[in-house]
Amino acid sequence: MRPYRIVLTRPPMPAAREKLEPYAEMKVWEGPGAIPRGLLLEWLQDADGLFSLGDVRVDEELLSAAPRLKAISQSSVGYDNVDVEACTRRGIPFGNTPGVLVETTADLAFGLLLTAARRIHEGWEWVRSGQWREDASFPFGVDLYGKTLGIVGMGDIGSAVARRALASGMRVIYHNRARRSDEEALRTAYADFGELLAAADFIVVLVPLSAATQGMFGPAEFARMKPTAYFVNASRGKIVQTEALCDALREGRIAYAALDVTDPEPLPAGHPLLTLPNVLITPHIGSATRETRTRMAELAADNLIAGLHGRRLPACVNPQVFGS
Secondary structure, eight states: OOOEEEEESSOOOHHHHHHHTTTEEEEEOOSSSSOOHHHHHHHGGGOSEEEEOSOSOBSHHHHHTOTTOOEEEESSSOOTTBOHHHHHHTTOOEEOOOSTTHHHHHHHHHHHHHHHHHTHHHHHHHHHTTOOOTTOOOOOOOOOTTOEEEEESOSHHHHHHHHHHHHTTOEEEEEOSSOOTTHHHHTOEEOOHHHHHHHOSEEEEOOOOOTTTTTOBSHHHHHHSOTTOEEEEOSOGGGBOHHHHHHHHHTTSSSEEEESOOSSSSOOTTOGGGGOSSEEEOOSOTTOSHHHHHHHHHHHHHHHHHHHTTOOOSSBSOGGGGTO
């Protein structure tokens, strides 16, 4: 019996490679940038599995080019790049990696909030550039203690951010598709979307990207915020209308933005966001720790191995392909 053949869109973490090697021959894209689309489709012609980091579009074109495909696994939580319905129609299970990156992503989101509020990154640049002198005056930041944090998207990551905020003496309100039954235990309070925008001193966005959330922060939403508000996006760039955010920052309708995600992504050199003094941007590193990326890779490998053998994936987005 021939071994399974799998395509990997980037070199995997060592732990994932060790799991996959006993079961499959691997074709791994190791070049700079994303794997060329044409080459990916060529490699998939006789592939049994696809292991992705969320850096390729999985659609009808790709699935049509991969008639032997038994399973797709993605080492990420978000899957807005995947046509899950198309996978399901073809009986192909698709797995992601929920849960394992909750605390790490919450650390990053809250770290962005704290860094922006206290101007930590600006302080370092100020010191490094030789501006730290006894007679020099550094711009003041703002306190977290006693302020209101508004969390848009109160899932597991939102709850983890709330714990960090409460430990800093903040009041936490949230908006979600559905009101949580455990809000009293979480020491948070539900707010309508517009109410949250008007009341929050800091707003952290953690909703998944979907047709309902794409572009949900535009001119009207930024206009409702306090001019002293700090805006943090650690979800997906397309949830924010970039031009509207630039205008709000430039015109002082909000005070600051801290972003781990952008639209477009990555930002090209000279993009208007990069010219503004009141913005902090990190390169989509929400889950980028050795421990978390290793756990994600291991779960993604377990998903793919299960799918290749016709077993239910440990973390399956479309379990209906298994008949239940």
